[in-house]
Amino acid sequence: xxxxxxxxxxxxxxxxxxxxxxxxxxxxxxxxxxxxxxxxxxxxxxxxxxxxxxxxxxxxxxxxxxxxxxxxxxxxxxxxxxxxxxxxxxxxxxxxxxxxxxxxxxxxxxxxxxxxxxxxxxxxxxxxxxxxxxxxxxxxxxxxxxxxxxxxxxxxxxxxxxxxxxxxxxxxxxxxxxxxxxxxxxxxxxxxxxxxxxxxxxxxxxxxx
Numbered sequence: 240x241x242x243x244x245x246x247x248x249x250x251x252x253x254x255x256x257x258x259x260x261x262x263x264x265x266x267x268x269x270x271x272x273x274x275x276x277x278x279x280x281x282x283x284x285x286x287x288x289x290x291x292x293x294x295x296x297x298x299x300x301x302x303x304x305x306x307x308x309x310x311x312x313x314x315x316x317x318x319x320x321x322x323x324x325x326x327x328x329x330x331x332x333x334x335x336x337x338x339x340x341x342x343x344x345x346x347x348x349x350x351x352x353x354x355x356x357x358x359x360x361x362x363x364x365x366x367x368x369x370x371x372x373x374x375x376x377x378x379x380x381x382x383x384x385x386x387x388x389x390x391x392x393x394x395x396x397x398x399x400x401x402x403x404x405x406x407x408x409x410x411x412x413x414x415x416x417x418x419x420x421x422x423x424x425x426x427x428x429x430x431x432x433x434x435x436x437x438x439x440x441x442x443x444x445x446x447x448x
Contacts, residue, residue, distance in 0.1 A: 259366055262344055263301040264320065264337050265293050266330060266386060267308045267352040278432055279352040280312065283442075290352050291315050300359055301348065305341075307333045329407040330386055331398060338395040345393075351386045353431040355441075361428060365389050365421060372419040374412075379429045383420065385409040387429070 267279040267290050283289040290306060294317055298304040305318040313319075320340045322332050334349070341347055346369060348362060361377065369375035369389035376388030386409060394416060401412060423429070432438045 258300055258302060259348070259363070260302050261346045261348055261366070261389075262303040262305060262341055263297050263348045263350070264305045264307050264341075265290065265297070265350055265352050266333055267306050277312070278438070281432075281438060283355060287314060289355060293350070293352050293355055296355075297350075300362070305337075307337055327407075330409050331402055331407040331412070334390070334409070334412075335395070335398045335402060338390070338392055338398060342392060342395075345391060347390050347392070349386055349388065349390055351431065353433070354384075354387060354429060356428045356430055357387060358428055361423060364423075368419055368421050371417075373417040375419040375421060376413065377429065378420045378422050380425045382429075383410065383413070384429055385413060 279290040280288045283292045286292040286295070290313060294304060294306060294315070303318065305320050306313070307320050307322070309322045311319055320337055323336050323339075337347065337349070346366075348366070350357060350362075357377075365375050365377060365388055369391075372389075373391045373394050374388055376386075377384040394412065397412060397416060401407075430437075430441055432441050
């Protein structure tokens with residue numbers, strides 16, 4: 240049975256941004272099949288879209304912030320990393336493009352657009368535990384959040400090889416890499432949305448800062 244490390248509670252971030260010297264990439268190129276429409280473009284908080292909320296709330300805390308997408312579908316200015324393959328909807332395809340584009344960055348924080356409640360403290364805990372690992376990802380109640388974590392550029396070769404063998408599961412990559420799994424308490428921070436009901440539940444749960 241896989242063993243998970245429990246995150247050490249860090250001091251809360253103050254309201255003054257303290258940027259991490261790594262880039263952040265928000266994944267927003269999914270198909271949103273169960274939602275029936277592009278969930279990244281659903282309204283959230285005071286913003287027209289969830290992706291704008293994610294981008295603008297995370298941007299102050301990182302060296303650079305990017306959106307991973309297949310095309311520019313946004314109504315605000317943002318740095319975009321485009322997928323190399325416009326026909327396959329796969330986080331592995333997105334990861335390959337990210338690692339290739341950010342080749343000069345040793346570590347990159349990656350998160351999905353549909354996890355808008357993940358706290359900055361959580362991200363900081365992941366970063367603090369990532370120094371000697373190829374990937375460091377969050378775990379909550381035995382559920383591994385494969386796309387909420389710190390990824391190293393050293394994974395690029397493995398990602399390319401997996402895609403060449405038509406393997407698209409991020410979980411497979413993590414299992415065959417030097418991955419650190421960090422346990423976090425269940426407090427709703429990792430809630431994400433896949434359908435209309437989950438979206439409405441998220442809106443009910445969310446309390447603006």
